[in-house]
Amino acid sequence: METSEIIYLEKTINELTKAYKKLSSNIIDQDHNFKELQKYMVEYKNELDKFQVYDYQQTLSMIDKHGFARVMEREQVRKLIESPYFGRFDFLYHGDHPSEAETFYIGRFGFADEEGTQIIYDWRAPICNMYYEFEIGEAYYIAMDQQFDGELIKKRQIKIENSKLQYVLDSSLTIQDQVLQQTLNQHTNDKMRTIVTSIQREQNKIVRNESAYNVIIQGVAGSGKTAVALHRIAYYLYKFRDTLRAERIFILSPNKVFGDYISTVLPELGEEPIRSFTLDELTEKLLPAGVTFRSFEGETKEILSNPNGELALRAKMKGNYSFVQKLQSFLFNLDSRLLKNENISIAGVVLQADYLQGRFLQYRSEPIVTRLELMADDIIQALKSKWDREGKIPNKSEIIKRLKKRLLFSSPLEIYRSFIETQGQNSFKFSKKHFEFNDVYPYLFVQFYFKGIKQYELVQHFVLDEMQDYTPIQYAVLSKVFTCKRTIIGDFSQAILPYETISKEAFGVMFNNLEYVELTTSYRSSYEIALYAKKFMHNGEIHPIARHGEEPKECMYLTFEQMLKQIHEIAMNDYRTTAIICKGEKDLQILQERLNIPFTVLDGQTGKFETGLVLTTIQYAKGLEFDVVIVPFVNETNYRTEFDRGLMYIASTRAMHELTVLVDKEAPSPLL
Numbered sequence: 124m125e126t127s128e129i130i131y132l133e134k135t136i137n138e139l140t141k142a143y144k145k146l147s148s149n150i151i152d153q154d155h156n157f158k159e160l161q162k163y164m165v166e167y168k169n170e171l172d173k174f175q176v177y178d179y180q181q182t183l184s185m186i187d188k189h190g191f192a193r194v195m196e197r198e199q200v201r202k203l204i205e206s207p208y209f210g211r212f213d214f215l216y217h218g219d220h221p222s223e224a225e226t227f228y229i230g231r232f233g234f235a236d237e238e239g240t241q242i243i244y245d246w247r248a249p250i251c252n253m254y255y256e257f258e259i260g261e262a263y264y265i266a267m268d269q270q271f272d273g274e275l276i277k278k279r280q281i282k283i284e285n286s287k288l289q290y291v292l293d294s295s296l297t298i299q300d301q302v303l304q305q306t307l308n309q310h311t312n313d314k315m316r317t318i319v320t321s322i323q324r325e326q327n328k329i330v331r332n333e334s335a336y337n338v339i340i341q342g343v344a345g346s347g348k349t350a351v352a353l354h355r356i357a358y359y360l361y362k363f364r365d366t367l368r369a370e371r372i373f374i375l376s377p378n379k380v381f382g383d384y385i386s387t388v389l390p391e392l393g394e395e396p397i398r399s400f401t402l403d404e405l406t407e408k409l410l411p412a413g414v415t416f417r418s419f420e421g422e423t424k425e426i427l428s429n430p431n432g433e434l435a436l437r438a439k440m441k442g443n444y445s446f447v448q449k450l451q452s453f454l455f456n457l458d459s460r461l462l463k464n465e466n467i468s469i470a471g472v473v474l475q476a477d478y479l480q481g482r483f484l485q486y487r488s489e490p491i492v493t494r495l496e497l498m499a500d501d502i503i504q505a506l507k508s509k510w511d512r513e514g515k516i517p518n519k520s521e522i523i524k525r526l527k528k529r530l531l532f533s534s535p536l537e538i539y540r541s542f543i544e545t546q547g548q549n550s551f552k553f554s555k556k557h558f559e560f561n562d563v564y565p566y567l568f569v570q571f572y573f574k575g576i577k578q579y580e581l582v583q584h585f586v587l588d589e590m591q592d593y594t595p596i597q598y599a600v601l602s603k604v605f606t607c608k609r610t611i612i613g614d615f616s617q618a619i620l621p622y623e624t625i626s627k628e629a630f631g632v633m634f635n636n637l638e639y640v641e642l643t644t645s646y647r648s649s650y651e652i653a654l655y656a657k658k659f660m661h662n663g664e665i666h667p668i669a670r671h672g673e674e675p676k677e678c679m680y681l682t683f684e685q686m687l688k689q690i691h692e693i694a695m696n697d698y699r700t701t702a703i704i705c706k707g708e709k710d711l712q713i714l715q716e717r718l719n720i721p722f723t724v725l726d727g728q729t730g731k732f733e734t735g736l737v738l739t740t741i742q743y744a745k746g747l748e749f750d751v752v753i754v755p756f757v758n759e760t761n762y763r764t765e766f767d768r769g770l771m772y773i774a775s776t777r778a779m780h781e782l783t784v785l786v787d788k789e790a791p792s793p794l795l
């Protein structure tokens with residue numbers, strides 16, 4: 124190993140250790156000051172006036188805040204002592220002499236010594252873009268709106284563990300190769316890991332993209348979409364640290380356990396954790412108080428168990444973009460008849476129907492309730508100009524009340540009902556106080572039209588995972604609720620609903636300033652598993668990474684007992700995580716009763732991602748990954764249709780290292 128690297132590491136660790144000690148003594152001092160002041164306040168409680176108490180309290184809170192920041196800083200330094208950096212590159216600025224090439228070490232966080240010399244550069248620093256973006260040769264970076272050209276003359280991957288240099292690899296190519304292979308070969312953890320050391324070029328482009336208002340990432344299973352979205356957040360928090368706050372980022376995730384699974388990535392990157400919400404949690408906040416709804420999760424479960432049932436049909440007709448168009452045009456047409464075409468006489472002055480209609484349409488971009496308010500202002504003005512008698516002009520709220528009485532429908536619910544009835548009697552099932560999920564978002568769209576909707580104005584960035592499970596009408600509402608920048612990720616091949624939902628085309632129509640990116644390399648599964656899964660993919664490309672492992676197995680069984688035995692055998696392995704992924708609830712319950720080894724069930728109630736043996740269904744395994752995956756009950760009933768093919772794709776791509784499909788010998792799935 125090069126001595127220069129050993130020396131640099133020693134120097135770095137020295138500086139870091141110094142900084143660690145300094146921070147520690149600073150923290151102790153702060154703590155001491157805090158306690159002293161607190162003691163003083165208690166002792167002299169009776170002698171301090173309220174202004175002094177206030178002053179001291181402010182000081183205490185400042186010490187506390189300061190102390191907290193120091194603790195966070197020390198934690199970063201501690202992590203850096205373990206592994207200060209993972210790469211190095213040497214850059215020669217154009218015009219400089221070759222001996223003047225500058226060396227940069229890149230790490231999870233930046234670090235400068237006491238003199239202010241930057242010893243480690245944060246991976247998100249502008250200059251570090253070159254590490255991910257360029258190979259040896261011509262390169263440039265942009266900082267403070269200025270482009271700096273030059274040549275990358277060295278690029279190294281460095282592994283440091285427990286402050287010890289493990290290896291140094293010169294890479295002439297991209298960051299592919301051994302390091303990535305090694306990372307991917309590892310067994311799963313109970314939480315998602317950061318990928319800073321091996322972010323690939325196409326991923327890096329998305330992480331650092333600042334131009335698009337809406338970024339849509341379509342990526343094959345295991346292409347790192349979720350990882351990329353989280354690193355993008357970390358990048359934004361770094362780049363826009365003066366204005367962007369972690370608590371103002373909103374992640375909409377498919378289920379609770381997924382939220383837990385991704386929860387450590389940002390803290391690992393030195394950022395505050397970001398709580399994610401499920402669609403059900405968000406929906407509860409959007410609907411008026413007292414209105415309940417069947418959960419998205421519950422409804423999806425039922426639709427999956429009966430894809431041709433009535434519920435599925437009701438949901439299906441509201442799933443595609445043409446439904447949004449129908450509702451939009453219904454509301455557009457309603458505009459010209461919602462306010463009855465009648466004159467109104469207020470305080471003896473007759474307001475002509477034409478005039479009222481004109482005002483009503485003039486404010487078309489506003490919700491109905493706001494329109495009436497604006498009209499009331501206009502009417503008061505008009506009345507004032509015509510007022511020639513003694514007496515009082517009615518006040519605004521009285522006028523609004525009069526106008527409201529002239530509305531054909533008096534609530535969003537009435538409007539929605541009249542619309543949905545035009546779609547056929549079997550198209551809906553709701554009461555005043557309770558909705559099926561498939562009616563919730565169309566209703567909220569009407570609510571927006573009628574009186575507006577709760578907007579998350581403080582949210583600065585909106586992230587949505589598993590985009591293919593959302594329908595255009597849901598996007599139409601969500602885009603009104605979250606008007607900030609958005610990162611939307613998913614895979615059209617991993618649809619969990621058996622009908623058309625959002626499509627690339629619909630995104631194009633519904634969102635302006637949109638950048639659509641595709642990721643086709645799969646990093647999660649071994650080459651053999653990814654290739655096997657490819658046959659279940661509807662369309663599109665999947666490029667497996669060349670990390671080899673065992674061929675997936677299709678094991679036949681004749682009886683349930685035989686299948687159970689196979690499961691037991693496979694589950695006894697040395698990996699950290701094994702998942703038995705059933706198609707639906709029914710199969711899960713059968714196994715739950717009959718499995719004879721310790722396992723945990725992962726479903727809608729699960730809030731924590733557990734290692735060990737997990738029994739789950741495709742619906743809940745989405746987005747997650749396991750070392751070993753077993754897909755049981757692969758028979759002609761379960762896996763038959765084109766939709767089932769997609770489910771097989773989801774299930775098999777959850778596997779990183781081993782995949783076994785248990786096939787009913789007498790009635791095998793025709794999809795195999």
Ligand SMILES: Nc1ncnc2c1ncn2[C@@H]1O[C@H](COP(=O)(O)OP(=O)(O)OP(=O)(O)O)[C@@H](O)[C@H]1O
Nearest residue numbers: 318321322323344345346347348349350646647746
């Ligand atoms: N550049 C990379 N370096 C190392 N590991 C990576 C890289 N990109 C992705 N991975 C790993 O690949 C796995 C899949 O990533 P992730 O879950 O983000 O993919 P996804 O596209 O969201 O998958 P899915 O759609 O199947 O849920 C993770 O273990 C992630 O850490």
